[in-house]
Amino acid sequence: MEKKSFDQFNFDSILTEAINKLHFNQPTDIQQKVIPAILKGKSVIGQSHTGSGKTHAYLLPLFNQINAEKRLVQFVITAPTRELATQIHDEVKKIIKFAGKEKQWISKLLVGGTDKQKMMDKLKEPPHIVVGTPGRILDLVKEEALSIYSASAFIIDEADLMLDLGFINDVDQLLVRSNKNIQLLVFSATIPQRLEHFFKKYLDNPLHVKIDDQLSPETMEHHLIDTKHRSEAEVIAKISKVINPYLAIIFTNGKERANELSEALLEKGLDVGLIHGGLTPRERKRALKDIQSLRFQYIVATDLASRGIDIKGVSHVINAQLPKEEDFYVHRVGRTARAGMEGTAISLYNEDDTKIISKLEQKGLKFTFFDVKNDEWVEMKSWNERNLRVKTDGNVDQEAWQRVKKTKKVKPGYKKKMKYQQETIKKRLSKKTKYKK
Template identity: 35%
Template structure:
């Protein structure tokens, strides 16, 4: 159990008093690991979820470096949404509430830019903003970062999900090379590590989640008769009701048959196999990754390189011959500290494959039973998101920030209702939470994106 106290850190008495007045005494695990290197001026990449205490980590780090006599921007926090930026501002203001003359400003879309520019003109110590609005103020030279000491990328994986990589890179291009850079993300997927390589210098890596462990995955085997495989799979989907599932098949034919069978019964499903053209593969992966499709049926070849966050379940429609492939399949769930579920159907003829898996993993298989079940449309799972298709993309100079701004402007929907944004050459896709789809369509159809009207509709495959 963590017993590190804030009083053990090299903080000023005023800042320590502020922290203790908020009722903070002991550090959370992420604070205990990341605050010492942050206070030491090192770059840090930290795996941290909402509610872990990460905002206090970089907030305390920022407040420890400020020169209050210099009313220039010394710290910049980049956030994916206006709501998160507001939360961060409030938290930093709370941490600084007994320290006079600290100026914290939020620069986000959905509110007029002119008053923000005026506030910048009066002098600000800390800016918290969203990528699109920060770009706008930097290009107009309202915001200058020559005196920046510390840069924070908060919920970096969410920013990449929303398509803000180019915007974030442009914002960082305005910052001094000599700076401290802190990167917080719920996952350490390859795109996040690439972001760190580009913009950080010898960062200290902090991951409270101990990474991917076999005990993070609940493995269950179900012995069935060969002619009952499809209904048994339907039973597993209906009983466990995972929000996102990859079903692995050994052949393209099974892949087609399983996907078609699930689709006939009203399930939200896509097939991923080697015969798909790149355009179709892109669409399938967009829809599954943005959670507007619940089930992906795939062959091992097609699933190479597949990295889906928060995948709740893997189902082996048929066990592979090679136990190493089995371990690779199930390793796609139970990542980044999440619990995963691996469910495998097995006929009597496949029992030697289970024995090979037991030998490989050096542990006994856990067996369970499938109840009598007939798959019908009443067992379907509605995915949490719906994909909207927009008839404009990179060639029309449409950026993720333009789409987000059109959705979240005056009388728009909350940024938290917007999911992954994917921009292609001639079109774009944006995922919207199911209960906000109608309002999102009204926003995009009645407003303008990039000063233009684009056709917008629910995706024909979403």
């Protein structure tokens, strides 16, 4: 089906001019589906992957409805981290600039790590648009430096991260202080079950749009490496000698493991940067600057970096630990093989990961099983082949013992006789199993 242009939405001419300057030609899938509903004032849950155009899916229709004459907060946009909030605010400022409305449309970025008193002074005249982290916005609302009751729309961006990072309670507190008829727009790459209760509390019959993403680009390879009781740093150090990446992101499940792994890899001589939500504002700012200037060849990161933060030139993604959910695997590996380029995803795994591997395979993902020996890739048997063999051998072994005739009178050498019987029966059963296959 041929995509339509932005003309279909009948945006104001000033906004249309801004869209042209942004070089947006056609709406993305998520924009196509949610913009008409947002323009009608309907609450929306929008679910799609990073880079699908979610931010402009809500910014464009909201800007179309802004009333410059009313100097009140009209839209509140929340994001789970300062970096994400800053990136959204940069897009807000860009639209304002391209629309030629720098003096008429006022926006403020409200995040931690900045002078609170200066921020309060700047809020004496309310902005039309507030972008920020829930904690800082709530703090300013409690201080009565800001009122959000006048807002007609409230946006929760990256809602699943908001939940994971523990900020959903702050969002809840902000919504309690908002107009009960506020339009709620929730955007996220994944919608965990735990968010359902929150949705039921605030969303009345919302439009739920889910864009089914391609599992991964065709230009991407997916390797699996069994750790075999080796440390993650030891395996990754071996991998590094084979791949020599332009830039590789190494994902961990949590910031503690990220800290441990980055230290271990530095000890092994790898050029490693670190980015996660536990760093101080100054550390995070410096780390992002170093990453974007390509100072590092490897970046150890949590799932936070798999979305929102723009890291260019990623040739490899390494999962030091596989995520617990399939969607997170997709978001992680989506950092590479962009714009038709080739990319490689390498995942370390152990027996506990067979469930997620199986689920990804059922969705059509094709893994190749490797190890690194003498600084070269060596193809290995897949995990399910080995599991099947172990399981089959175990069942045959057990069944053979059950078929051994037990004697009531114990005579010398009876254990050897029983063992001989068991081995004979086991061979016979194994032959039958082989022929059945």
